[in-house]
Amino acid sequence: MRSCPQVFKRKAVELGRKLLPAFNTPTGIPHGVVNLAGDSRRAPGGDLRRSSVLAEVGTLHLEFVHLSELTKDSIYIEKVMNIRKHLNQLDKPHGLYPNALNPVSGNWEQHFVSIGALGDSFYEYLIKSYLMSDRTDEEAKKMYYDALEAIDKNLVQRSPGGLTYVAEWRGGVLDHRMDHLACFSGGMIGIGAEHGGPGSRQHQLDLAANITHTCHEAYRRTPTMLGPEVFRFDDGAEATAPRVNERHYLLRPEVVESYMYMWRLTHDPKYRDWGWEVLEALEQHCRIATGFSGVIDVYSHMIQHDNLQQSFFLAETLKYLYLLFSEDDLLSLEDWVFNTEAHPLPVIHRNCTQEAEDTHPVGLLARLIGLL
Template sequence: MWATPLHRAFRSSLLLRNTIYGSLILLALTTLMYIKTPTSTTSIIPHYTQPSEPPRELEDVSIAEWVRRSVQVKQAFLHAYRNYERFAAPHDELKPLTQGKVDNFNGWGVSAFDSLDTMLLMNLDDEYTRALDLVKKVNFKKSEPRFVPFFETIIRYLGGLLSAYALSKDQILVSRAQDLAKALDPVFNKRTGMPYYSVDPSSGETLGPQLGILAEIASLQLEYTYLAKLTKSKHFLSRSQTLMKTLSSANLQHTGGMFPIQWNITSGEPFAYRLSVGAQADSAHEYLLKLYLLTGKKDKRSLEMYIRATTHIINNLLYLSPTRHLLYVTDSDMPTFDRASSTTHIFEHLSCFLPGLLALGAHTLPLNNLTRLGINLDVLGNEKLYGHVGKGYHRLKKYNLKELHMWAAEGLAKTCWITYADQPTGLGPDEIMMATVHKNVADANGDSYLWMDALDKWKKSGGHGVIPGLADHQPIIYTEFERSRGTGKGHDYELRKPGYLLRPETIESIYLMWRITGDWKWRARGWTIFEAIEKQTKTRYGYASVLSVDTVPPALSDSMPSYFLAETLKYLYLMFLEDDPVSLDKWVFNTEAHAFPVLV
């Protein structure tokens, strides 16, 4: 095309202007690539779509959009459960990569039992009817393998039956629950009420060591108390009450009033002084508060034990990481006459139930006026009765206890969330090891920093600035290229067990934080996790566990645990509903997310 001198001049001017703009943009991008924050160096040219903190616009998501998202969770459940039905039922669990099946929990169809109440909440009548047919046919006297693990059977099978009855009022579920409890009954030590690890339901023979694990021996109270209510059976109620009597009378001077992990089943006394809220202890601490709530706030004994346990946890097991000041909970040995205390600084995904529990306690308890409930902190803090735990009570009395529990809940829940958001998959690792080398702040040992020490310094300075552990953290996400160049140490932690096993604990706490605080960010965070689950774990035949959360695409494991159906998807579904079918003031979730109505 012929051009006039004016046209040529215009094009030359436009070319010069575009060249200048392009150079400026290139310079800005180059500068940004080398800007370092105090905690990280993050490439702005990712190799994949990176998850991040939910944008502020999610605050304005419409009700209709949240309804649509709840439907998406329902569709995820249907994809998982229908493939279980197709390839695995009536066996226990689906192998989602090979369309296989596995009998790892008695061979009674644990995925069906565990899913009953999820189906009812989602109004999946056809799936519920088919599952109920399976439930009716199971012979609880015959199992595969022969010995039945008591703890898993109680929380998954018995809990599933009881919750489904509470929602459906199908009487056959109570009958089946009673059949199951009778088949398991020989598992209990007659004097202490503590169960052995497993039982052969056909012969009554028990199997397991004399030393029981806390979570496995002290997580039956909700199920047996509700079963007793439905059947009007004093025998089932005594199973809960005998156990609680043993726990409440145990000598806890050496563990600060908190339950240690190991117990002698025959004597009912603690063995050794290992303390944790993780894998071997979690649900036992959880059931202290929840038994109090289930009984209509009448079981004062369980409440007192909850206050003792959380006091020790807040004082002694909560730490801050060195650079990002992430709040986390870990486990430790109490000191003895010949050995100093030890702290592992391992933070487990399983421990991420704790922020939700603390928030639930702050929501339901008058923590600033416990005397109204007949609880005297000065008595609980008696050092002659409970050892050095008394010092912990006196320390916490300087704070508003309700606020303190919510601060702990907020900080812990943020850390649980950030371990997801930090990963390129958007999924959280099973265990991390926290860094312990601190700059500027350290305790006398120079290798760790207790949260309460930080709080005391903050309070002494006038309480100015962000509460320790509650700062908003941005994710630090590294590409595979960056990790190969030695980058990736700014997280304040290392992956110890890098897999994501479709676990629910972080989602559970995020759900509770959303329901209790009403803060939009928790709901938005839950949505980003669901998106990551859909993107990274969904297979043609279900959902599969992830072997390593820091690799995209992740390698998958041929496993879809029943708790994915019972807990993970249920909490996500409830989080996105506008109506609340299981209000926290009227219902109590067992440790497998099976909901029981508060007893009146």
């Protein structure tokens, strides 16, 4: 186990313990809002939030497994394995995961499916759980590829202009739009292509490359060379944002995240070229005297700033750009997995003795999956 400064370890354990009451539900699905000072179901304002969001309940695996590794306490693994068990037994429309479920009844709240906002990191954490376990977490692998197959069959579309995109699904009706957030999926599908799943390895790599290309087009088709928050493929739109309220750029990382992964997987120089375009656009349009700001309308030649530097700009956007232009052995994908906020977590390599495996989190994880 890598050394961890004790102050950070203590704080991680303290936070983990304070989060545990959120799981006190009949289903084991945690409440979506946690009040660290009291009732885990209630926000500071006192409002009870009924639904739990798929991206929230599904984006705990990496951190909780790592916390069990640091503490040798299996309670954190148990919590996320219970979530996985519940999701596995639910009926899924066409194999798809809706974005909200009730933590008390355990049922889906609606049939809205998106790999963008509300759903995104759930899928990412399935394949990354498999990779972080040194490719031993077969259940996470199966869940990921089953979900990817359903996405490929039901959501992946091709525009009249030949662009591949992932639509949203609203009770059986497709909404032909993508969030900027959904652009992470190019990199996700790319890193999963080596390990099986629907179609051939080349099919998945092509899908990853095509989605990443579409997201680049959403940037290229603006005068600022920055991508909008939402881009559409209906009513004549082609990777563009005809609606004024969807044209802002919040310094988001998802597009450059996919550039970084696709560069490391293929070493195609276009991904570095595209990353350099983003760097130049950030310098030209987003840099202000006190840092970097989002842009209100990426289609306007008169730049208006929102005067917000989001925390993920430093944690993710700049980090992925730095890694895009670094050597592959800097935070190698063989040894590290990035959580959804781009914080690196170590792969739990299978290099321990059989005796150590009995108490090592890899062994705990394997036994828990077997029991569940």
